[in-house]
Amino acid sequence: xxxxxGDGLHKDGKRLTPQRLKVLNLFENIGSGKHLSAxxxxxxxxxxxxxxxxATIYRTLRLLVQMGLLHExxxxxxxxxxxxxxxxxxxxxxxxxxxxxRTEEFENDEVLEAGKVAAKVNGFKLIESxxxxxxxxxxxx
Amino acid sequence: xxxxxGDGLHKDGKRLTPQRLKVLNLFENIGSGKHLSAxxxxxxxxxxxxxxxxATIYRTLRLLVQMGLLHExxxxxxxxxxxxxxxxxxxxxxxxxxxxxRTEEFENDEVLEAGKVAAKVNGFKLIESxxxxxxxxxxxx
DNA sequence: GTTGATGCAAAAACTTTGCATCGTG
DNA sequence: CACGATGCAAAGTTTTTGCATCAAC
Numbered sequence: 001x002x003x004x005x006g007d008g009l010h011k012d013g014k015r016l017t018p019q020r021l022k023v024l025n026l027f028e029n030i031g032s033g034k035h036l037s038a039x040x041x042x043x044x045x046x047x048x049x050x051x052x053x054x055a056t057i058y059r060t061l062r063l064l065v066q067m068g069l070l071h072e073x074x075x076x077x078x079x080x081x082x083x084x085x086x087x088x089x090x091x092x093x094x095x096x097x098x099x100x101x102r103t104e105e106f107e108n109d110e111v112l113e114a115g116k117v118a119a120k121v122n123g124f125k126l127i128e129s130x131x132x133x134x135x136x137x138x139x140x141x
Numbered sequence: 142x143x144x145x146x147g148d149g150l151h152k153d154g155k156r157l158t159p160q161r162l163k164v165l166n167l168f169e170n171i172g173s174g175k176h177l178s179a180x181x182x183x184x185x186x187x188x189x190x191x192x193x194x195x196a197t198i199y200r201t202l203r204l205l206v207q208m209g210l211l212h213e214x215x216x217x218x219x220x221x222x223x224x225x226x227x228x229x230x231x232x233x234x235x236x237x238x239x240x241x242x243r244t245e246e247f248e249n250d251e252v253l254e255a256g257k258v259a260a261k262v263n264g265f266k267l268i269e270s271x272x273x274x275x276x277x278x279x280x281x282x
Numbered sequence: 283g284t285t286g287a288t289g290c291a292a293a294a295a296c297t298t299t300g301c302a303t304c305g306t307g
Numbered sequence: 308c309a310c311g312a313t314g315c316a317a318a319g320t321t322t323t324t325g326c327a328t329c330a331a332c
Contacts, residue, residue, distance in 0.1 A: 015286060015331050038321080053289045058322060066239055071275065073215065078297090079321055095259050098207055104263050108255045115274040118236050118247050124276035127239060131272045133256040134212065135265035156306050156311060179297080194314045199297060219322085220296055 008067050019052045023060045024069065027084040033092070033105060035073055035081040068127040085128050093131035099140035149208050160193045164201045165210065168225040174233070174246060176214055176222040209268040226269055234272035240281035 005024055006016040026044055027036070036044070038061055042054045052060075061082055064070040073081045073094075085091075091112055095104040108131065115129025146165055147157040167185055168177070177185070179202055183195045193201075202223055205211040211223045214235075226232075232253055236245040249272065256270025 010332090013286080017287060017331075019288070055290075055323080056288055059287080068239060068275070068277075093255075093259070095263055095265060097265065098209060098268060104259075104265075106259050106262075108259070110251050111255050111272060114234075114249045114252050115272060118234065118245075118249070118272075118274050119276045121247075122236055122245050123279045124236060124238065124245075124274075125282055127275040127277065129272060129274045131252060131256060131259075131270060132215075133259050133265075133270045134209070134268040135260045136209075136268065138264045141266055151307085154311080158306075158312060160313070180295095196298080196315075197313055200312080 005069070008069075014063070019056050020060050020063070022050045022052055023057060024064060027070065027082070028086070030084075032084045032086050035083050037079050037081050039079070041082075071128060071130065091128050091130055093133065095133045095135060097137035097140055098134050099136055102137050102139075146210070149210075155204070160197050161201050161204070163191045163193055164198060165205060168211065168223070169227070171225075173225045173227050176224050178220050178222050180220070182223075212269060212271065215273065232269050232271060234274065236274045236276060238278035238281055239275050240277055243278050243280075 003016070005021065009016050009020070022045055023041060026041060026048075027034075030036070030044075038054065038057050041061070042052070042057050045052050045057075061070065061072075061080075065072050065082070069085060070082045071085045073083060090107055092105045092107050093111060095106060097103070111131045112129055116126055118124075119126035144157070146162065150157050150161070163186055164182060167182060168175075171177070171185075179195065179198050182202070183193070183198050186193050186198075202211065202213075202221075206213050206223070210226060212226045214222045214224060231248055233246045233248050234252060236247060238244070252272045253270055257267055259265075260267035
């Protein structure tokens with residue numbers, strides 16, 4: 001049996017384990033706009049009686065980011081947060097209040113095109129682009 | 142004597158202290174493309190015999206970000222990093238290798254325009270926009 | 283069977299906080 | 308001279324690691 005995750009892992013001599021699948025499945029089921037911290041991933045897996053140790057979650061999140069399956073966010077909510085980078089849904093961008101941390105999401109194709117060009121010019125293989133717009137929200141002005 | 146920093150602070154009942162000046166000056170002198178962690182800011186200030194406690198540096202970095210003078214980056218190099226957001230130099234974007242962390246910078250006006258629009262549509266007051274392009278660099282492919 | 287992955291607990295790294303004191307406005 | 312800011316040291320978070328055991332290939 002093959003899977004996108006399995007294929008990517010095997011190419012690198014890495015293994016497809018139940019823990020890795022559980023973490024990725026969690027992101028797939030929760031939807032692509034959600035931002036989860038390592039701790040939250042842990043909690044959710046424990047709740048669904050799929051116990052995976054926190055250490056493994058940290059190791060897995062890093063792996064999935066390096067495989068280009070997750071996106072590591074820094075929205076300054078204390079610690080990193082992660083979101084799914086699914087091929088189906090379009091990349092989205094974040095409008096972030098620098099005072100209270102409130103975030104809004106939006107899409108923009110020109111921005112994606114700019115990312116594509118930048119990667120190409122520098123000889124990089126593109127994974128995804130995201131625009132962070134820092135601003136002050138109406139409540140905090 | 143007035144200063145941009147001083148004015149911004151006073152408006153909020155906050156004070157212009159030597160420590161705050163030293164931190165901001167460090168970023169101004171080092172140039173706007175540099176990414177410093179709290180620890181690095183501390184080291185550099187100690188070296189230039191301007192001792193400021195690490196606790197104060199953390200407090201100051203947060204303050205300067207909330208004032209819109211520094212930008213908190215998401216480059217995943219372990220801990221947060223900061224760079225100057227000077228009004229003189231144009232906003233720049235980052236092309237980041239998800240494997241090794243190597244980063245390249247580039248500029249793009251259309252991206253800035255997209256940020257401006259997003260902020261306006263949502264009623265936010267724009268501070269700055271930055272595009273993060275995640276990719277795999279030639280060495281890591 | 284090899285070798286990579288996991289879990290646990292301990293350690294390291296990063297960041298915040300309480301409180302006495304200092305100094306700006 | 309009031310009240311915000313600092314420094315210090317202690318506490319709190321977040322993340323990594325060593326090592327024995329387990330399990331994918």
